[in-house]
Amino acid sequence: MVSTIVTLIIIVTAVVLMFKHFDVRLSLFICAVALFLLAGKLPQIFVIITQQMTNEKTVVPICTAMGFAYILKLTECDRHLTHLLLAPLRYGKWLLIPGGIIAAYIVNMAIVSQSSTAAIVGTVLLPLLLAVGIAPTIAGALLLLGSSMGGELFNPGAVEVVKLAELTGQSTTTILAQVLPINLLASVTALIVFCILVLIESQKTTIASEEITKTEQNLGIKFEINYIKALIPLLPMILLFVVPVVVKLPTEFANNSVAIAAAMLIAIVAAGLTTPKALHSLPTAFFEGAGYAYANIISLVITATIFTEGIKANGLIETLTNALANRAMLAKFTSLILPFTLAGITGSGSATAIAVMNVLVPIAAKINLEPVKVGTLVSVTAQLGRTMSPVAAVVIMSSTIAQQPPLSLVKCVALPLLAGLGVLLIAALCNWI
Template sequence: MGINAWIALVVVGVAVWALIKRYETRLVLIASGLFLCIISWDLMGGLDAFAKSMTNSSLVMAICSSMGFAYVAKYTGADRSLVHYLASPIRGLGIFLIPVCTTITFFVNIAIPSAAGCAAAVGSTLIPVMLRAGIKPAAAAAAVLGGTIGSYLSPGTSHNPYVANMAKMDVMDFIAYHAPYSFMIGAISVVGILIVCFVLGDHKGSTEARVDESKLQKNEPDFKPNPLNALVPIIPITLLLVGNIWVPAMKMGVAQAMVLGAVIGLVVGRANPQNFTKEFFNGTGKGYADVMGIIIAAGVFAAGLRSAGLIDAFVSMLKDSNDIARWGGSIGPWIMGVITGSGDAATLAFNETVTPHAADFGMTIEGLGGLAFLTGAAGRTMSPIAGVTILVSGIAMVSPIEVVKRTALPMTVAVIACALLMV
């Protein structure tokens, strides 16, 4: 490797340290990438990568429209109605509330792809239900946390359109490709958390169990669950499945399905059209700023690594061993997810730099890209500093460390299973 490649290795280490210290992710990635471009006399390479990522139409449409829909679902109370009707029949199940609540969270997370948003909606209802049933606070929080991997299957999750675009696949085709592995991880989470909680005696109750009322989602005084409104969050997913599997005449893109679902939500929820429109576009803006922002930053970082020659050196090494790529693509994003509390930054950087060369390692882009984002999210699900972990721990008033003690073993098993089976 040349001197620039060795400098790039040092920069990668500094970037990892900065992410662990919780510095702004986009700042860290962009600054690192531009620095490497400058020392490689290729500043325009970094700037061109920034501009190219900004205008990636397939990603912008899918991500921004999904976030817009999520915002209006929250505004109309559709998310709360959905959780209300899912939670009502499960009271009195004892320790089996844990796997049921994990399963409910998993499927709600498909409709509400934000892990924190899903946990806030579900945790506000299900964590108090579990505590009243005698489940210990750490187990109640872990049950919800373990279900926040359902976003794997949402077309609005940034990684699905990102990898699909790279592999030149339709988003729904890519989701269909990794769905068996995503459901496998969900099953491991459901069963694994139940076993760990049973071994730790979490079904024996706690006399000090209570929730932090200040962290619960507050319903407006006039809020009333509406069964029709409860169906709104699943409308876009249903439209995409029906159009792609059963009725080709109804086939549509993610953005179209999200807009149509939002319009139906407006009618069913009888919302104020002006406020409704503002919420939708607030959501699209938030999606661009938070999600597309990380994708853009990862693109600049990748451009810097390419300019410095580190990627070429890394790819040459991986060509010699399929196993190195297999374990690097799983353990790398997983560990970064654990230590940074986010599976996004490391996974996007990996998929931007290494995954396009998957064929050189005897793999497919969809296989290696899917492996990286599934294991990165598994790492986030067992990280004590992840935003969603802190959120559910706050609701249950328990230490995040106690919560991830219940999710760590199942997520580790899931990562190993993915590495062995996906590529």
């Protein structure tokens, strides 16, 4: 009993440290050390670190996906995709509101970094929004919502997808098939509520398409779209989900990590061929991206795993399992509310999702729930919670581009995100998902 109480105090301490803007990794690691000391198993930390630093199931997919994102930036394929998505929105002011969110959402599918998505889309979208009379706060909130509320979860290299595949032993295609309806339900709800709020609060003025075109030209936004470049960011998903249906692949590609790495590397070659002048820079850009992923994402995976293993070492997982036994509804409620709240406090969707998944997914089957579905709920709600955090990197990036305080953007997206969470909560408790 005493051990359980002390374990809970350490967990709360980790949350408080992150809320006080301590580095997420440092907060988790310090408290993980305390947890292993409490359990008398401190040497086990070094075993876990060694395993996770070289874990091909997480390192390979995540690092190659981010390496690909850096190649897209080098070859400007990401910009061409952004311009292609935004091109139809020139025909009216009110198309820019839902269309801008959808465009950022799709770009985030290809580029797993939310702040990078905001930076790429924002430089094109924000000037258009402001030029047609949309308030800066609404423009920034629109960018934030599209860049952060879940597009990443459709990328097979996303950290949450990779971790869930590792925990459940399922393929990424199986994981993404489960993610699709749940993620879209939350995202579409948030999109609709946001659009309704904007329509209520904004002046309903009509802007002619000629005025928008003129604005594009004055701002230097309009340029020739290379359609091949624009489609390159989506190539890995085509290779992973379409090609296996029509072509029998070698048995080696049954391994998730090998399949994802192959898709990303083939797409990198394709991106390089669209920009011959950049060929000599491809290796540097790829490994810079992979290094960024290791330093900023894999490090979160490692520390979150150490932290949750420390919780397990003190028997709290068994206590939680017993508490949730025959209480499937309570477990579903926990998988929705806990990650949403923690991500909102800490500003980290990935670290929160991994930590909560490490606890709930392994015990899901024991409490009569589907592990993949539990992990999906955790991943989606962590994304929603992160988007509501004023300390999240994507919120800060969006506020910088829009030149508005982070809290102002958070206030604009709070109700839509809560609506998305509410719909998931109702659907989960009614066993619709």
